[in-house]
Amino acid sequence: MIDALPENGVPGDRILAELHALRAGDLPTHGGRLFAYVYDPAVDGLDELARQAYAVSASVNGLDPTAFPSLLAMENALVGAAARLLGGDRATVGSVTSGGTESLILAVKTARDAHPSIQHPRLVVPSTAHAAFAKAAHYLRVGLDVVPVKDLRADPSAMAAAIGPDTVLVAASAPSYAHGVVDPIPALAALCAERGVRFHVDACFGGWILPYLRRLGADLPSFDLSVPGVTSISVDLHKYAYAPKGVSILLHRTEELRRPQYFAYADWPGYPMINPVISSTRSGGPIAAALATLRSIGDNGYLDLAASTRSAVQILSDAVKNTSGVRLFAPPETSVVCLASDGVDLFVLADELAARGWHTQPQMAYRSLEPTIHLTVTAAVRDTAPSFAADLSAAVAAARARGPVEVPPLPPLTPEMITPEFVAGLAEALGLGAGDFSRMAQVNALLNAAPPQLREALLTGFLSHLQRPSSE
Structure with a gap:
């Protein structure tokens, strides 16, 4: 636990070391293997210029x-x-x-x-x-x-x-x-x-x-x-x-x-x-x-980055088309590849892709729409995209071997029943008590099975559970 207000000031080099140590547990923001949250052009020197x-x-x-x-x-x-x-x-x-x-x-x-x-x-x-x-x-x-x-x-x-x-x-x-x-x-x-x-x-x-x-x-x-x-x-x-x-x-x-x-x-x-x-x-x-x-990249630079992104989208889309067990859910007409299941548990698949270094964004079912996996594609993905097909095939095979995730039995719930005590117990039962979020299939399956208002209450309760100072 980090004390944000120590009795005496801490040397700057130690503070920076602590921050870098914290960042080591984050998903990679560069390298073309994270398909959500961040946007990486893979342009040398751009980060330092922006800083x-x-x-x-x-x-x-x-x-x-x-x-x-x-x-x-x-x-x-x-x-x-x-x-x-x-x-x-x-x-x-x-x-x-x-x-x-x-x-x-x-x-x-x-x-x-x-x-x-x-x-x-x-x-x-x-x-x-x-x-x-x-x-x-x-x-x-x-x-x-x-x-x-x-x-x-x-x-x-x-x-x-x-x-x-x-x-x-x-x-x-x-x-x-x-x-x-x-x-x-x-x-x-x-x-x-x-x-x-x-x-x-x-x-x-x-x-x-x-x-x-x-x-x-x-x-x-x-x-x-x-x-x-x-x-x-x-x-x-x-x-x-x-x-x-x-x-x-x-x-x-x-x-x-x-x-x-x-x-x-x-x-x-x-x-x-x-x-x-x-x-x-x-x-x-x-x-x-x-x-x-903007001034560093320029108009022609953005055109080149868009071309790289478009190429990456095509490579990833072809990988989905050529892999048994998944299919494209939407036409890949912009910078998104959205895939659906054709016989595997999508939430298990997302975990298996993450285990191979590909971090995706699972999306829950909505009305008549089935669950999907969302890939936001950036220019940095162009260099990594050719290796995606083999990993996708291996991840699908592993997901088949694991089988569908089982949702833990829960009593009939209403949003009002999602108390801090209930959330703490559920987090522990789902293996999230230690803060390990690398295997989320069971969590996503539970959220997917819940109606929207209950899903919102569960997410609110869980985020509130996370966002509190340690009692140690």
Whole structure:
């Protein structure tokens, strides 16, 4: 256990050694074998450049751009680059946020506040929309209308039927995170324009790579501000722009559309508060690091990285197609390979892949959709992808030999029954008491068997179980 507040200060070299020792237990963030959470371009020297740029502006506070105009210049430069890439024009404006979730919350907040006369505002999304929209609706007290999809994509007819007089925003994905497919943005944007409703494109996940994939010949629909009816779009720079964590862009077609995004308050004795985003104080470090990353890679560099990613997707997809026991669940049209079972336990398969150094992201069953394994593919995967086929075949064979995982017998449960004591006992029974998360098949199978509300309660209880100081 580390004491964060020792009686006497600890030497810096010892502190750094302790941090490196802690990091040794993490999944590898580089090397092209982790298919979630991090984005690795495998560009020599880029990490060090980003770290140095971060240090230059780490102490700068984004609360007041008149005090720190350097940060204002950096933010405007990043917004301008995103606008050029995503079909914007001279009227396009935007803001730098801390990530995709904040961008989506702000998109919903902006649409809600643009209609103060609507007492019960509602948000319409396809069922494949990112969970951050549900978070936004929950935080902002906006009703959420989730519309079933057709062939994994938003269904324009069903979406149109869901739009009502209280709808303040319709949103769709380019691409969806779970399956990596692009919703029919032009058709959705047209129906929103016809109904006079704002339409947001969530391109947080893949928005920075889609324009380059299209330049490389990928058959992808138009999805950005060049499409009439799209009023806002979000893109994360810490994904396929390969910037360090903590930078996303929210673009609006015009300044008038953006205006309700701001929060201003002067009715108190302190300084008048004006914030474009959720946070007030913001470190300039991530923004400077993002600017350095974009300038270092450049437009042609991003095209090359997209080509590497596209090649890796093809290699991985071919491996899935040629391996008995698994199959592609969705068309690999962007930067995602999504696979399903064809006779093996997917959660056991995920463990077996992890044992061979491939760290994937299992996805639970949802309504009529079966469980899947999600692979977010980055440029770094191009060099490791050729070795995936043999390991996938071996992992499938091992999963067959192990057989389906057995879910431990549980009494009938409701979310209210998930107490700290219950979670502690369950964690111990599942072998998670010592903090070893390398074998998660039984846990994932249990979550998969639980209905969504119970699944949420179990996850909340488990995370709360983990996030507490040691009593030792």
